Amino acid sequence: MRHKATEKPNRIFLSPPFLNGDEIKYIQEAIASNYIAPLGPQVDAFEILLKECTGKQYVVALSSGTAAMHLALHAVSVGAGSAVLASSLTFIGSVSPICFLNAKPVFIDSDEISWNMDPLILKEAVRDLDRKGQRPSAVIPTDIYGQCADYAAIAETCAEYEIPLIVDSAESLGATYKDKPAGNEGAASILSFNGNKIITTSGGGALLTDDKTIAEYARKLSQQSREPFPHYEHNEIGYNYRMSNIVAAVGIGQMQDLEWRVDKKREIFKTYRNLFNDTPGITFMPEAVYGRCSRWLSVCLINPKDFGSDRETIRMALEDENIESRPVWKPMHLQPVFKGARVFGGAISEKLFEQGLCLPSGLDLAHGDQERISTIMKKCRK
Numbered sequence: 001m002r003h004k005a006t007e008k009p010n011r012i013f014l015s016p017p018f019l020n021g022d023e024i025k026y027i028q029e030a031i032a033s034n035y036i037a038p039l040g041p042q043v044d045a046f047e048i049l050l051k052e053c054t055g056k057q058y059v060v061a062l063s064s065g066t067a068a069m070h071l072a073l074h075a076v077s078v079g080a081g082s083a084v085l086a087s088s089l090t091f092i093g094s095v096s097p098i099c100f101l102n103a104k105p106v107f108i109d110s111d112e113i114s115w116n117m118d119p120l121i122l123k124e125a126v127r128d129l130d131r132k133g134q135r136p137s138a139v140i141p142t143d144i145y146g147q148c149a150d151y152a153a154i155a156e157t158c159a160e161y162e163i164p165l166i167v168d169s170a171e172s173l174g175a176t177y178k179d180k181p182a183g184n185e186g187a188a189s190i191l192s193f194n195g196n197k198i199i200t201t202s203g204g205g206a207l208l209t210d211d212k213t214i215a216e217y218a219r220k221l222s223q224q225s226r227e228p229f230p231h232y233e234h235n236e237i238g239y240n241y242r243m244s245n246i247v248a249a250v251g252i253g254q255m256q257d258l259e260w261r262v263d264k265k266r267e268i269f270k271t272y273r274n275l276f277n278d279t280p281g282i283t284f285m286p287e288a289v290y291g292r293c294s295r296w297l298s299v300c301l302i303n304p305k306d307f308g309s310d311r312e313t314i315r316m317a318l319e320d321e322n323i324e325s326r327p328v329w330k331p332m333h334l335q336p337v338f339k340g341a342r343v344f345g346g347a348i349s350e351k352l353f354e355q356g357l358c359l360p361s362g363l364d365l366a367h368g369d370q371e372r373i374s375t376i377m378k379k380c381r382k
């Protein structure tokens with residue numbers, strides 16, 4: 001019989017929050033300052049840390065990554081009826097904001113070298129739409145599982161057709177693309193700090209940009225589009241998307257050891273790869289030559305023919321031992337909610353979904369836990 005998760009204290013989670021102890025100091029400072037509000041010195045300080053880390057000129061700390069994507073798309077004028085080209089292999093928060101603005105998502109498949117948006121398929125899609133007289137209003141590549149998309153190749157197509165590029169770096173803080181930090185590309189990019197991310201604020205996100213107009217407009221939209229009057233004056237509809245000062249205090253604490261976090265995630269990945277070195281049928285997410293992946297999650301592919309059982313059998317076996325793992329994102333073009341949406345390619349992301357398993361990647365994961373996980377997985381071989 002299965003037990004409820006709450007009855008199982010020793011559960012190994014996929015990517016639980018990891019507190020380093022500094023957070024409480026900054027929370028206490030926030031409380032002492034009485035900025036218990038969606039603004040304050042901790043929000044300002046957190047934004048500065050994010051600017052330093054990503055190399056972007058402007059950072060707007062927000063209530064979630066989804067909110068950040070919504071504001072980014074709004075700020076580059078994504079409008080009703082327009083097409084937005086987005087990675088199919090992603091989390092829905094990356095693309096639901098397209099629908100908030102009544103625009104139409106068009107999905108682009110992944111390539112095999114990075115699992116991210118295939119720049120060649122993107123080019124094909126843009127050309128195809130162009131021939132029909134359609135100009136997409138934005139392109140959204142996701143940096144999947146800590147690996148940057150091929151920014152330069154994607155940016156080239158966007159520049160050629162003058163399409164705003166919005167990079168979803170929710171999963172890649174701390175990674176690099178060539179000499180750039182993750183998120184340092186495009187008209188804007190976004191981060192997420194939800195509970196399972198490499199740093200968490202419990203829930204939160206940020207919009208990053210070098211464009212002052214975008215930053216100021218996004219900040220205004222996030223505060224109910226209030227005009228600069230002493231009373232409350234509004235010329236357009238905005239949102240309530242600002243980050244709370246207490247939440248930002250957690251973020252400041254988490255940012256103190258980001259480099260260590262990336263190193264640790266990479267070490268976890270390396271350990272898994274070594275443990276499965278001679279196991280036929282198990283391969284790991286490749287690292288693209290152009291960058292350094294943060295390995296936010298360690299992800300493997302299980303080829304059922306060579307391994308002897310499939311991804312779901314392994315996932316259930318781990319679950320029976322109170323270990324959380326998760327299938328790779330179900331591509332957006334297969335999601336019932338996007339039935340009928342156009343997709344360019346699709347076979348790669350479908351295969352990654354069918355065979356891909358995200359393994360426990362928490363920062364407190366012990367070597368012994370990883371050995372146990374690999375033993376359980378290997379026992380599934382028939």
Ligand SMILES: Cc1ncc(COP(=O)(O)O)c(C=O)c1O
Pocket residue numbers: 063064065066067090091092093094142168170171191192193194203204205
């Ligand atoms: C790729 C991707 N995009 C967007 C989001 C949305 O972020 P949030 O959960 O902070 O709204 C997430 C994370 O949850 C994500 O993984």
